[in-house]
Structures are given as C-alpha cells and as structure tokens.
Amino acid sequence: MSETPVHDYIIVGQGLAGSLLAHFLRKRGKKILVIDAFSSSSSSQIAAGLVHPITGRRLVKTWMADTAFPFAFKFYDELKKETGTSFFQSMPILEIISNAKQWNDWTGRKSDPEISDLIGERIDESKYSSCLHPFLHLVPILNSGWLNLPSFLHTIRTQLKNSHQLLEEEFDYEKLVILNDSISYKENKARRIIFCEGYKISENPFWSWVPMLPAKGEILTIETTGLPEENILMKSIFIVPLGSNLFRVGSTYSWSPLDEIPTEGALQKLTEQLDEILKVSYRVISQKAGVRPTVKDRRPLLGLHPQHPGVYVFNGLGTKGVSLGPFFASHFVNYLEDKTELIEEVNVKRFWNVGRKLDL
Ligand SMILES: Cc1cc2nc3c(=O)[nH]c(=O)nc-3n(C[C@H](O)[C@H](O)[C@H](O)COP(=O)(O)OP(=O)(O)OC[C@H]3O[C@@H](n4cnc5c(N)ncnc54)[C@H](O)[C@@H]3O)c2cc1C
Incomplete structure (x- = not known):
C-alpha cells in the first residue's frame, strides 16, 4: 500500500494559470505545493493584462464573454476586498x-x-x-480594463511562500513517480499533479504532444x-x-x-x-x-492525461488569460473536487487520440 499523500495537489508553474488554480484550491482548504522556477519573462510577467470583450475585424463578442467576463470582474473585485490591493483597473x-x-x-x-x-x-x-x-x-x-499581472503574481507568491507552499526550482520530470492513487516528486507526495508551465509545456515529456501554436x-x-x-x-x-x-x-x-x-x-x-x-x-x-501559450484551436486546455491517473494540465490561456483564466480555474477545481463535467471545448480529451498514438 502507498503512503498517505501529504499534499492534495502539486502545481507546476506559478504564472497566471498556476496562481489562479492555487487560489481556488486553497479556498477549498486543499493542501497544495507549487513548484515554480521564477522567470521575469514568462508570458504572465510580460502581458499587458487587457480585457477586451470585442474581437477581430468582424467585431464580434469575445468567446465566453457572457460567462467568463462577469466571473473575472467579480473575482478581481473580491480579491481586492480580500487583499486590500486593486489589481484590476476597470476602464x-x-x-x-x-x-x-x-x-x-x-x-x-x-x-x-x-x-x-x-x-x-x-x-x-x-x-x-x-x-x-x-x-x-x-x-x-x-x-474592459487591465490587470496588473506582476503585482497579482507577486501577491499569490508571497501567500504561498508565507505558508511554506512554494518550491522555487525547475521541475525535474525524471523525479516524478506516478502510482495508481498518488504521485511522488522527490520527497513530496500528493494525490494529483497539475502542470501549468505555459508554452514550456513543449518540454514536458507527459504533455509535449499537445498541439500548441505559441x-x-x-x-x-x-x-x-x-x-x-x-x-x-x-x-x-x-x-x-x-x-x-x-x-x-x-x-x-x-x-x-x-x-x-x-x-x-x-x-x-x-x-x-x-x-x-x-x-x-x-x-x-x-x-x-x-x-x-496558445493552443492550435485557440481554446484553453484542461483535464486529465490519457494514460496517467493523477496527472493533469491547465494551460492554453493564449491571448485571453486575464478574462478567461478565473472562470476556467474555478471550473477546473469544480471538476477535480466535485466531479462535475468539463466543458468539452476546453477538455484536453479532444486531443487524447494524439497522445494515445504516442503510447506515453
Ligand atoms: C506580449 C504579451 C502580451 C499579452 N497581453 C495579454 C493581454 O493583454 N491580456 C491577456 O489576457 N493576456 C495577454 N497575454 C497572454 C497571457 O500572458 C497568458 O494568457 C497567461 O499569462 C499565460 O499564463 P500561464 O500561467 O499559462 O503561463 P506563463 O505565464 O508562461 O507561466 C508559466 C510558469 O511556469 C513556470 N515553469 C515553466 N516550466 C517550468 C518548470 N519545468 N519548472 C518550474 N517552473 C516552470 C514559468 O517559469 C512560469 O512562471 C499576453 C502575452 C504576451 C507575451
């Protein structure tokens, strides 16, 4: 029998995707460990953080604007009340x-x-x-408006550091051991691991087959x-x-x-x-x-690995991370914790046939 995991989740990457997941999982009282090699040029650190509800030359409403945008506005507003910092400037x-x-x-x-x-x-x-x-x-x-992403990321990082939930290092894929009901990474054991490495997903041996177009x-x-x-x-x-x-x-x-x-x-x-x-x-x-980190079909990427139980991905926020991220992080946590269905359009299952062919 395997040892009882110490953590519920290990999250790899503390960009926007990993930070949002960490936030929602902590809210649920989950024990998490985030592993991140800080990069001052990650997509999240560079981004302008714009929220724009109209897209393209044909001037159509942005995908999921009716659902994800109000969710994001409410989320950033609640975060302001919680932290006393106004990360999102509505204008x-x-x-x-x-x-x-x-x-x-x-x-x-x-x-x-x-x-x-x-x-x-x-x-x-x-x-x-x-x-x-x-x-x-x-x-x-x-x-519309813009999110001060470096400030948001710094706040989440400080929270994680203060609660000893952050490991500041490059993740070593060779040290990951996947068991039936848990995973272990070096001396850390967890029920599940979620990869949120942005475009560096291409260097992840478990997920490099996902059709990205960064x-x-x-x-x-x-x-x-x-x-x-x-x-x-x-x-x-x-x-x-x-x-x-x-x-x-x-x-x-x-x-x-x-x-x-x-x-x-x-x-x-x-x-x-x-x-x-x-x-x-x-x-x-x-x-x-x-x-x-844009996926070829321009939709976020959430869900379970086709072969490895306990191995998940949250990526593909593309050009719209600030407006879509909060909704999909919450949606993903509901799926993980309450076993609700993922919206098909974002479920990584849509590419499972690619991953399976590679026999990973
Ligand atoms: C120029 C530019 C402008 C943009 N403007 C906007 C905008 O106006 N509005 C908007 O919504 N979006 C914008 N974006 C997109 C936005 O940045 C992304 O949607 C979002 O930030 C992606 O977050 P992420 O967490 O998936 O990836 P990332 O921000 O890349 O985060 C990945 C994290 O994982 C870490 N990591 C990766 N591999 C490993 C490993 N092996 N071990 C440990 N850590 C690892 C990295 O160091 C990083 O901290 C812009 C992007 C760019 C580049």
Missing part, C-alpha cells in the same frame, strides 16, 4: 477610428443586440485632439506627458495607462523563433505604429518579450 478602451469605413462598421455593429451594450456613448473627444494625430472618432468599449509577443513601456490616463487607447496597437505618465504599448505577434529575447524589428514596428497615433513625444523606457 473603457477607446477604439481610434480613422476612416469612414471603420466608422460605418462600428455604427453598424452598435445596432446589433449581441454587442450593443458593450459600446458606450460618444465621449468628449476634444481632449485627445491635442495629443493624437487627426482621427475621425473615438469609440468607447465598455466592460506566439511570441513584444511590448514596450513608454513615458510621455500630455496623454490622458483614464482610458486605454486601441488602434493597430494598444496604449495602456499605468499611471505616473507611464504607458504599456503592444504588442507584436511572431511564431519563430520562440524565445524571450526582445528584437530590434519589434521595437521599430511598435514605434512606427505609435508614431502614427501619438502627436506628443515619448521616451521608450523598456522593451520585453514573452511567449503566449
């Missing part, structure tokens, strides 16, 4: 409209009940005319005076006010090479796009790069 996104076609598209969409309640009333645009190059209109998008992204922090700080601006790029005349600007998408190294090309592209928007001068303070 409209102003879409900069520069031609008649775009204006027609937006006014047409405003009459569609699917998204009409997400488009706000016209605002006083005059305060932007001195700092932006000529534009036709600014369209306010409601139910996207590298680069982002700038700039300093400028004269730009109002109460709205996020969006055109081909976003400009997020961080306070104290600092703004986050991004982001780029590229698929090769997948590394965390800032490039001259991205700096040039972002500053060119910025120069098309801003009339005021600015100074680039920093440039960072990270890799978004």
Whole structure:
C-alpha cells in the first residue's frame, strides 16, 4: 500500500494559470505545493493584462464573454476586498477610428443586440485632439480594463511562500513517480499533479504532444506627458495607462523563433505604429518579450492525461488569460473536487487520440 499523500495537489508553474488554480484550491482548504522556477519573462510577467470583450475585424463578442467576463470582474473585485490591493483597473478602451469605413462598421455593429451594450456613448473627444494625430472618432468599449499581472503574481507568491507552499526550482520530470492513487516528486507526495508551465509545456515529456501554436509577443513601456490616463487607447496597437505618465504599448505577434529575447524589428514596428497615433513625444523606457501559450484551436486546455491517473494540465490561456483564466480555474477545481463535467471545448480529451498514438 502507498503512503498517505501529504499534499492534495502539486502545481507546476506559478504564472497566471498556476496562481489562479492555487487560489481556488486553497479556498477549498486543499493542501497544495507549487513548484515554480521564477522567470521575469514568462508570458504572465510580460502581458499587458487587457480585457477586451470585442474581437477581430468582424467585431464580434469575445468567446465566453457572457460567462467568463462577469466571473473575472467579480473575482478581481473580491480579491481586492480580500487583499486590500486593486489589481484590476476597470476602464473603457477607446477604439481610434480613422476612416469612414471603420466608422460605418462600428455604427453598424452598435445596432446589433449581441454587442450593443458593450459600446458606450460618444465621449468628449476634444481632449485627445491635442495629443493624437487627426482621427475621425473615438469609440468607447465598455466592460474592459487591465490587470496588473506582476503585482497579482507577486501577491499569490508571497501567500504561498508565507505558508511554506512554494518550491522555487525547475521541475525535474525524471523525479516524478506516478502510482495508481498518488504521485511522488522527490520527497513530496500528493494525490494529483497539475502542470501549468505555459508554452514550456513543449518540454514536458507527459504533455509535449499537445498541439500548441505559441506566439511570441513584444511590448514596450513608454513615458510621455500630455496623454490622458483614464482610458486605454486601441488602434493597430494598444496604449495602456499605468499611471505616473507611464504607458504599456503592444504588442507584436511572431511564431519563430520562440524565445524571450526582445528584437530590434519589434521595437521599430511598435514605434512606427505609435508614431502614427501619438502627436506628443515619448521616451521608450523598456522593451520585453514573452511567449503566449496558445493552443492550435485557440481554446484553453484542461483535464486529465490519457494514460496517467493523477496527472493533469491547465494551460492554453493564449491571448485571453486575464478574462478567461478565473472562470476556467474555478471550473477546473469544480471538476477535480466535485466531479462535475468539463466543458468539452476546453477538455484536453479532444486531443487524447494524439497522445494515445504516442503510447506515453
Ligand atoms: C506580449 C504579451 C502580451 C499579452 N497581453 C495579454 C493581454 O493583454 N491580456 C491577456 O489576457 N493576456 C495577454 N497575454 C497572454 C497571457 O500572458 C497568458 O494568457 C497567461 O499569462 C499565460 O499564463 P500561464 O500561467 O499559462 O503561463 P506563463 O505565464 O508562461 O507561466 C508559466 C510558469 O511556469 C513556470 N515553469 C515553466 N516550466 C517550468 C518548470 N519545468 N519548472 C518550474 N517552473 C516552470 C514559468 O517559469 C512560469 O512562471 C499576453 C502575452 C504576451 C507575451
């Protein structure tokens, strides 16, 4: 008979995915151990943290916006009450409209009940005319804002550290032993292990077969005076006010090479796009790069390994981690603890045939 596990769960990775899971499992009184090799260029540390309920050129409501977005807003609000820190800044996104076609598209969409309640009333645009190059209109998008991810991650990390639930090291896959009803890792025993390694899932021998399509992204922090700080601006790029005349600007998408190294090309592209928007001068303070953990079918990835009992994954938050993450972390914990069904679209079962063929 195997020894009684000390932990209910071991979580590998303390990015947004691992942090949210840790939070919901702790709320259930579960004993957890998080193993994370801190990286200042993980996707979660780099991300702008935007929540935007309208997607793409066709201006449709973002997938799961009716369910996951209200859940996320409530979650960030409760976290604020609990910790006394406001991680999420709720603010409209102003879409900069520069031609008649775009204006027609937006006014047409405003009459569609699917998204009409997400488009706000016209605002006083005059305060932007001195700092932006000529534009036709600014369209306010409601139910939006941004999460200060580094601050959120730091708070969760501190909680875990203080309760001796964090191991700051690179996970060694060779030290994982999987038994029928438990797992062990070095001297630690647990009922289950959940991998949340972001795009580094490709280096995990248990999950490397999952069809990911990670996207590298680069982002700038700039300093400028004269730009109002109460709205996020969006055109081909976003400009997020961080306070104290600092703004986050991004982001780029590229698929090769997948590394965390800032490039001259991205700096040039972002500053060119910025120069098309801003009339005021600015100074680039920093440039960072990270890799978004996106699945080929652009849906999150949750669930059980096809061959190994006790081995789970929570990944694939892609470009929408901040808005989808809280709902799916809670959904996953309900599945793990209450045996509820996972939504099929996100269940890793959809790829089991790939994993099984490899006979892992
Ligand atoms: C430029 C850019 C802009 C973005 N903008 C937005 C945005 O505006 N809105 C939004 O919602 N999302 C955005 N994203 C996406 C967002 O960052 C992700 O959805 C989310 O943060 C992914 O979190 P994660 O925990 O799955 O992965 P990660 O953040 O990559 O976390 C994985 C963690 O696991 C650790 N780890 C990995 N392997 C191991 C191992 N073997 N041993 C120990 N630890 C390990 C890593 O060090 C890291 O801490 C952006 C991403 C980028 C790159």
